[in-house]
Amino acid sequence: MVYSYRWRIERLHFTRKSGGSQIERLQLETRERLERAITLYTIVAWRILWMTYQVRIDPDQSPTVAFSADEIDALERIAAAQSPARRSGQPFTLRDAVRAMAKLGGFLGRKSDGEPGVKTLWRGYRQLQLICWGIQLARQAP
Numbered sequence: 001m002v003y004s005y006r007w008r009i010e011r012l013h014f015t016r017k018s019g020g021s022q023i024e025r026l027q028l029e030t031r032e033r034l035e036r037a038i039t040l041y042t043i044v045a046w047r048i049l050w051m052t053y054q055v056r057i058d059p060d061q062s063p064t065v066a067f068s069a070d071e072i073d074a075l076e077r078i079a080a081a082q083s084p085a086r087r088s089g090q091p092f093t094l095r096d097a098v099r100a101m102a103k104l105g106g107f108l109g110r111k112s113d114g115e116p117g118v119k120t121l122w123r124g125y126r127q128l129q130l131i132c133w134g135i136q137l138a139r140q141a142p
Contacts, residue, residue: 011049012042012045012046012049015049015118015122016041016042016045045118045122048118048121048122048125049118051066051094051098051121052098052115052118054066054094055094055095055098055115056115058094062093062094063092063093065094066094067097070132070135071097071128071132072092072097073135074128074131075096075097075101075128076097076100079092079096079099098121099116101121101124101125101127102116102120102121102124103124104123104128105120105121105123105124105125105126105127106120106124107120107124
């Protein structure tokens with residue numbers, strides 16, 4: 001049973017190592033700092049990998065399973081700006097949200113491109129977090 005998860009564990013390590021974290025380049029001065037960084041990158045890698053599996057299982061599910069309300073709001077605005085002729089009246093799905101995030105990371109989204117990879121998703125996730133942080137700061141401004 002445990003061996004059946006080997007491929008997923010390997011994908012998690014691949015995502016963490018080459019997904020965009022560049023963990024090997026970190027030059028942290030203490031062991032504790034390195035452990036914290038590895039822990040954080042592992043959580044982000046797991047989230048990105050989990051999103052890719054969720055999109056494969058059920059692409060039409062609500063994006064609330066993977067994204068916060070602020071992230072969804074930002075992704076809907078980004079998707080509308082990227083594709084103004086988007087289908088009107090149809091709900092914003094998890095696949096729509098993941099693709100909008102991937103486009104922040106450089107995904108072109110052409111018909112022949114397939115689904116975005118973990119490197120692109122990692123870069124897009126990082127950009128999405130910066131956008132959400134900016135939105136939160138703007139709300140706090142007097």
